[in-house]
Amino acid sequence: xxxxxxxxxxxxxEHFDVKKRHIRCLAHIINLATQALISTRSNAKYYxxxxxxxxxxxxxxPERDELGLIRAIAVKExxxxxxxxxxxxxQARQGVPQPVQLLxxxxxxxxxxxxxxxxxISTKKFVQDFVYELGLxxxxxxxxxxxxxxxxxxxxxxxxxxxxxxxxxxxxDKAQQAFSSAQTPTLFGAIPAIETLHSAWNTRADKIxxxxxxxxxxxxxxxxxEYYEKTADSNAHILVMLLHxxxxxxxxxxxxSENLQKNVLDLGRDLFKQRYAATASSQITPPRPTKRxxxxxxxxxxxxxxxxxxxxxxxxxxSTPWLAEYERYVNTNEIIxxxxxxxxxWGLNALRYPIAASLARDYLAIMSSSVSSECAxxxxxxxxxxxxNRLKGDIVEALQCLKCMYQxxxxxxxVVVATEEEKELDEMDLELAADPDLAExxxxxxxxxxxxxxxxxxxxL
Numbered sequence: 001x002x003x004x005x006x007x008x009x010x011x012x013x014e015h016f017d018v019k020k021r022h023i024r025c026l027a028h029i030i031n032l033a034t035q036a037l038i039s040t041r042s043n044a045k046y047y048x049x050x051x052x053x054x055x056x057x058x059x060x061x062p063e064r065d066e067l068g069l070i071r072a073i074a075v076k077e078x079x080x081x082x083x084x085x086x087x088x089x090x091q092a093r094q095g096v097p098q099p100v101q102l103l104x105x106x107x108x109x110x111x112x113x114x115x116x117x118x119x120x121i122s123t124k125k126f127v128q129d130f131v132y133e134l135g136l137x138x139x140x141x142x143x144x145x146x147x148x149x150x151x152x153x154x155x156x157x158x159x160x161x162x163x164x165x166x167x168x169x170x171x172x173d174k175a176q177q178a179f180s181s182a183q184t185p186t187l188f189g190a191i192p193a194i195e196t197l198h199s200a201w202n203t204r205a206d207k208i209x210x211x212x213x214x215x216x217x218x219x220x221x222x223x224x225x226e227y228y229e230k231t232a233d234s235n236a237h238i239l240v241m242l243l244h245x246x247x248x249x250x251x252x253x254x255x256x257s258e259n260l261q262k263n264v265l266d267l268g269r270d271l272f273k274q275r276y277a278a279t280a281s282s283q284i285t286p287p288r289p290t291k292r293x294x295x296x297x298x299x300x301x302x303x304x305x306x307x308x309x310x311x312x313x314x315x316x317x318x319s320t321p322w323l324a325e326y327e328r329y330v331n332t333n334e335i336i337x338x339x340x341x342x343x344x345x346w347g348l349n350a351l352r353y354p355i356a357a358s359l360a361r362d363y364l365a366i367m368s369s370s371v372s373s374e375c376a377x378x379x380x381x382x383x384x385x386x387x388x389n390r391l392k393g394d395i396v397e398a399l400q401c402l403k404c405m406y407q408x409x410x411x412x413x414x415v416v417v418a419t420e421e422e423k424e425l426d427e428m429d430l431e432l433a434a435d436p437d438l439a440e441x442x443x444x445x446x447x448x449x450x451x452x453x454x455x456x457x458x459x460x461l
Contacts, residue, residue: 027369034110041216044068059151074102114169179368187368245334276322
């Protein structure tokens with residue numbers, strides 16, 4: 001980005017602030033924190049095909065490495081077709097309709113460790129039977145070979161630690177799923193996801209139940225804190241939450257102090273003022289409003305009871321258009337109809353809040369994760385192979401666009417007439433007006449990464 005800033009300033013003469021415009025990949029942050037959790041808790045090596053015994057944990061240790069034991073059993077089960085058949089036959093004898101295999105994790109994907117532990121827990125009985133049967137077969141080779149296999153058998157206390165380990169990784173998985181989308185904005189879920197994950201791990205670190213994971217949890221929360229503080233370098237994370245028409249200040253009012261809430265409002269006010277000053281001299285003629293947008297504008301002007309706080313700055317706001325729009329936007333309770341995305345809502349309400357819509361176009365387009373862009377590079381790598389290494393840039397661009405349109409069903413998609421879409425949305429508004437319960441349904445950011453009720457973060461020790 002530093003090189004881009006240099007070239008940008010050289011060409012345009014404008015300064016490009018790298019620090020403020022650097023949005024870190026949230027998936028990478030979750031990965032670093034979770035890897036810190038795994039590596040601090042477990043010293044077992046990952047499976048290395050060039051050294052087949054390197055991953056085996058110390059079975060004579062006072063507190064054995066439960067993750068290493070599960071990994072060693074998975075390697076044993078997947079090492080030959082006969083052992084795979086044995087594990088499946090054990091399940092078939094118990095009437096399992098679709099027998100499964102154990103999964104093996106890899107170093108570059110922490111999620112693979114989570115699914116490996118989760119699969120082992122779901123097949124616990126068969127894992128124990130498999131180790132026993134494997135030990136019997138190894139007994140023909142000698143007593144030492146059988147003892148080596150039997151040593152991999154997990155005790156009940158070790159299985160309980162596996163469940164706790166899996167529950168800790170489940171919190172990271174929920175946080176990652178909160179912003180895993182390539183087609184809709186998700187950056188407004190960044191701060192809630194990180195704060196909720198930090199709260200879940202930090203709360204468990206103080207429990208006696210998780211005493212075996214204290215060091216790992218402190219290392220993971222420290223890594224989260226490190227990158228959480230770096231989000232303060234950019235205002236984008238806060239602004240996208242404020243630009244969510246349905247939630248706005250809801251999360252800040254619930255979890256942040258009054259001083260921090262005031263800072264958020266001041267930040268939004270300053271941004272509205274700057275955007276208004278930048279666009280005030282523009283002579284671009286606004287598009288002609290549609291029937292639906294005219295109706296929404298009329299409803300907004302006549303519905304003065306939607307404000308959740310008293311607007312004491314009406315006189316001041318009326319003298320400055322940007323402040324009037326800002327106060328109206330922040331204090332109006334908006335509802336996004338079911339099935340409508342945030343982007344579609346802003347497209348329909350751009351005339352009501354022109355400055356806010358301009359900001360939404362800039363900030364909601366920021367990706368919370370670089371996964372989708374990395375997938376695009378991977379897709380291009382599948383197009384440009386050794387046998388197609390002479391394709392020119394325009395052909396590659398056309399092929400990638402065609403591939404994207406085909407995968408997202410944009411080529412043979414049914415054409416929707418604008419009037420029919422407006423009619424459908426109008427009917428949806430009437431349904432919301434007729435049923436006030438739909439408008440009063442509560443939603444919190446905590447639902448994005450809410451903890452399982454049976455795990456009880458705040459349960460009594």
